[in-house]
Each structure stands twice: as structure tokens, then as C-alpha cells.
Amino acid sequence: MWPAFTRSRGSQVSRWIGSLARAAVVAGSCACGSSSAPGMEAGPGGEGFEGENFYESMLDQAPPVPIPASVPGFYELVSGEEGISECVARAPDPDPPLTLDPALRCPEVRRGAIDDFDELSGAGASGTTFPPGGAWPGGTFFYPMGGSALSSDVSGRDWHLSGTVSEISGFGLYLSGCQQLDASSFRGVAFTLWGSIGAEGQLVFFVGTAENQVSHEWLNEHKSSPSDPNEPPNLGRCTPVSARYDGSCREPRLTLGVNEEPTQVSVLWPTLSEGCPADMVNPGEITAMAWYFPQSPDGPYPVDIHIDDLRFTNAGPL
Numbered sequence: 377m378w379p380a381f382t383r384s385r386g387s388q389v390s391r392w393i394g395s396l397a398r399a400a401v402v403a404g405s406c407a408c409g410s411s412s413a414p415g416m417e418a419g420p421g422g423e424g425f426e427g428e429n430f431y432e433s434m435l436d437q438a439p440p441v442p443i444p445a446s447v448p449g450f451y452e453l454v455s456g457e458e459g460i461s462e463c464v465a466r467a468p469d470p471d472p473p474l475t476l477d478p479a480l481r482c483p484e485v486r487r488g489a490i491d492d493f494d495e496l497s498g499a500g501a502s503g504t505t506f507p508p509g510g511a512w513p514g515g516t517f518f519y520p521m522g523g524s525a526l527s528s529d530v531s532g533r534d535w536h537l538s539g540t541v542s543e544i545s546g547f548g549l550y551l552s553g554c555q556q557l558d559a560s561s562f563r564g565v566a567f568t569l570w571g572s573i574g575a576e577g578q579l580v581f582f583v584g585t586a587e588n589q590v591s592h593e594w595l596n597e598h599k600s601s602p603s604d605p606n607e608p609p610n611l612g613r614c615t616p617v618s619a620r621y622d623g624s625c626r627e628p629r630l631t632l633g634v635n636e637e638p639t640q641v642s643v644l645w646p647t648l649s650e651g652c653p654a655d656m657v658n659p660g661e662i663t664a665m666a667w668y669f670p671q672s673p674d675g676p677y678p679v680d681i682h683i684d685d686l687r688f689t690n691a692g693p694l
Contacts, residue, residue, distance in 0.1 A: 463652035464617050464624050480611055482554035485511045488562060488688040490549075493530050501531040505552075511688055512665075513554060518547035526679075534568075534684035541577060541669040542676040548666025556586055556611045559688050560660040564644035566689035573634050574677025577669060581643060582629035584664030586611040587654040590625045611661065614653060626652045627664065634681055642689055 490512045497504045497515070505515035516535065518528040524540040528547065537547055551557065565583070573579060589612030596606045598620065614625035628651035630643055645657040669679055 463655070466615070466617065466624075466653060477609065479553075480555045480609065482513055482551065482557045484558040485561060485688060487511055488690075490686040490688070492685050493534050496531060502528045504530050504535075511559075512549055512551070512557070514550045514552040516547065517550050520545060524676075534682045535686075536680075536682050538678075538680040540676050540678055541574075541671065544668060544671060545679075546666055546668030548664065551663070555663060557662040558660045559662055562659065562688035563690045564642055564647075564688070565665070565686075566640065566642045566691065567686045568638050568684040569632065569634060569641050569681065570636060570638040571634055571679070571681030572636060573669070573679050573681065574672075576672045576674050577677045577679060579632045579634055579667055579669060579679075579681065580629050581632055581648075581667050582627040582664070583645075583648055583657045583662055584627040584666075585651075585654065585658045586613055586661040586663055587658060588612075588614050588625055588627055588651050589663045590614050590616060590620060595620070610663070612663070624652055626650070628655065628657050632667075638682075638684070640685075642691055 488511060490510060491504065491506055493504065497506075499505045499515060503516040503518070506512050516528070516530070518526050518537060520526065520543065524542070526537055526539040526541075526545050526547070529536040529538075535547075539545075565581075589610060591612040591614065592607040592610045594615050599606075612625075616622055617624040628648035630648050632641065632643075645659050648657045649655055651657070667683075
């Protein structure tokens with residue numbers, strides 16, 4: 377059983393990061409992402425590189441990376457007893473979805489490059505904001521911060537995450553100015569990955585989509601307190617069976633292997649699974665992309681990994 381986690385409320389992005397982390401906790405209590413790297417196409421660093429040239433505890437301290445206040449989500453108590461072992465079948469919502477601002481949908485992704493981390497942005501050395509007009513409008517985040525928790529460094533021409541995992545921890549990409557990305561022109565996501573993770577540690581990659589994202593209407597109807605701020609509109613269509621983190625709205629995911637030498641990794645959409653209610657990724661409605669380190673039953677463990685050459689890809693076996 378996972379222990380409960382309690383956090384005070386912070387900015388909207390902190391609450392959004394928390395929702396991703398708590399969803400990861402629930403996934404850890406079921407069979408989600410338990411297989412390691414089948415379907416993950418990898419080769420020695422630098423070989424077979426494809427694509428275009430590249431053009432990217434927060435709660436009690438100012439975040440080192442500027443993050444828009446419009447990033448949706450929430451951050452609150454999660455009990456380890458809320459997990460479920462399998463996706464629960466649900467009848468379709470009889471009410472048609474509301475017509476939302478089309479600006480919530482990002483422009484369709486036409487070029488694959490997201491970031492090669494070769495240049496620092498105005499966000500500083502701990503994170504980056506991606507260039508305008510790129511494949512992913514937004515930037516990077518990580519959690520938690522402080523002490524021996526995770527640190528993030530993009531000053532070495534890659535994205536370096538290191539520290540000690542003693543609670544659910546991770547990093548990912550936030551969307552800015554829109555909330556749903558259409559990457560249906562691509563077959564998956566690719567990046568260079570290397571480093572080390574302590575004994576029994578894992579690195580899980582997940583991609584969220586609108587079908588599996590909790591709708592803002594449900595979130596606003598089930599706030600912990602009437603005084604809590606409303607969630608901004610999103611395109612999420614998932615209604616939890618019983619509670620926000622009962623596992624009935626969760627992202628497809630894949631557990632990755634990590635080698636000491638740089639390794640080219642292609643994660644094709646069909647290799648991400650165990651989502652709910654949609655088992656797999658619909659690349660036309662991506663709402664989140666992130667990695668996380670689950671807690672280990674053996675206690676805290678060290679992590680020291682690098683990510684580079686992050687991109688959407690059409691490479692991989694047919």
C-alpha cells in the first residue's frame with residue numbers, strides 16, 4: 377500500500393504537477409507500466425539519428441523556471457487506498473461535451489524537433505522554455521525541489537536530472553497558451569537517454585490525452601473546499617468512478633530501461649498502454665508528457681540521468 381502524501385496548496389502549476397505525481401502513485405498500485413521496455417526501440421547513442429535540426433516542493437519558494445499561471449490541475453491529499461487494479465468499464469456520458477474555446481487546441485505539430493538543449497533560454501540553468509513556433513509550446517518542469525530531492529540542470533547541453541527519490545518524483549513538459557496537442561503526423565516520441573537509477577528504481581514515461589484527462593467540470597464540482605479556486609477549462613473528457621485518484625482516469629505509460637551510455641530511444645504510440653478509460657495514446661489529443669520515478673518499497677534511492685535530442689519521430693519498425 378502506498379503511504380498518503382499531503383501538500384499545502386500552491387500555484388496552479390504546482391497543483392497540476394501534483395496531479396501528475398498522484399496519478400503516478402495510483403499507477404504504482406496497479407499493473408500499469410510494469411513491463412520494461414518491450415516495444416522501445418533503442419540503439420547506441422548517435423546511430424541512426426533521424427529528423428530535422430533542433431531549434432527547449434516548488435510550493436514554498438519561487439520556481440526557477442517561469443511557468444504560466446494558466447497551467448491546469450490541482451494538488452491535494454492522496455491516499456494510497458484509492459488505487460484500483462484494473463480499468464473500470466463506464467457508459468458514455470449522455471450529455472454532449474461543451475463547446476470550448478478553440479484556442480485550447482494547439483496548432484498541429486508539423487516538425488518533430490522539440491529541443492536539443494544546446495542553448496539556454498530565459499528560464500535559467502534549471503529549466504527551459506521552448507522557442508515559439510516549435511513542436512511543443514511550453515517548457516520543462518520537475519518536482520520536488522529542495523534538499524536531496526531532484527535537481528534539474530540544462531546548462532550542459534542536455535537535460536540533467538539528479539538527486540534522491542524519497543517520494544514520488546518526476547519531470548516533464550508543460551503546455552503554454554493551449555492545452556491539447558495534435559501530433560498525429562508522428563508515430564511516437566524519441567530522445568537520447570543515459571545515466572543511472574538506484575537499486576529497484578524505475579523510470580516511467582507517460583503521455584496523457586484528453587480522453588483520459590479529468591474534465592475541469594468534474595474537478596470544479598468535487599473541490600475539497602468551496603473556497604478553492606476553479607480549475608481553468610480543459611478538454612478532458614474523463615469522469616472518475618469514485619475519486620480523483622482512484623485510477624479510473626490515468627495516462628498510458630511505459631517503464632524504460634536506463635543505460636550508462638547514451639542510447640537512442642523511440643517510444644511509439646502503441647507501446648504506451650494501461651491507460652484508462654482509453655488503454656492507448658490518441659496522438660491527436662495529447663495533453664501531457666512526463667517521466668516519473670516511483671517510490672521504492674526499499675526506501676530512498678539515487679538517480680542521475682540525462683535526456684537530450686527530444687523530438688516527435690516517425691522512426692521505428694513498421
